[in-house]
Amino acid sequence: MIIGTRMTGNVFEKKLNKMIDKSPTAQRFIKLLEKTDKIFGDEQAVEQVTRFFKEAADLVSSPEAKQFFKNVTDLMKELGGSEKKVSLKMPKKDRRR
Numbered sequence: 001m002i003i004g005t006r007m008t009g010n011v012f013e014k015k016l017n018k019m020i021d022k023s024p025t026a027q028r029f030i031k032l033l034e035k036t037d038k039i040f041g042d043e044q045a046v047e048q049v050t051r052f053f054k055e056a057a058d059l060v061s062s063p064e065a066k067q068f069f070k071n072v073t074d075l076m077k078e079l080g081g082s083e084k085k086v087s088l089k090m091p092k093k094d095r096r097r
Contacts, residue, residue, distance in 0.1 A: 020026040039045055059065060 020030075
């Protein structure tokens with residue numbers, strides 16, 4: 001029984017590998033996985049990305065940035081919050097032609 005199970009597993013693995021080798025989608029997925037391993041395996045890239053997000057978080061949480069976003073929000077409220085409707089009056093078309 002153990003021999004039969006092993007042989008069945010080996011046959012299944014061979015068939016699965018053949019299917020993967022023939023499938024363009026599976027090949028693309030394998031290439032994608034290899035690229036992600038390469039990107040995330042590179043310590044320098046991980047360090048640069050980490051530093052970028054840390055600096056971005058520091059920049060956005062600075063008092064100057066907070067004041068800037070408050071000013072933008074106030075300006076948007078001021079421009080969009082008025083209840084007056086602006087309507088354009090178009091000249092009437094001359095119908096004599």
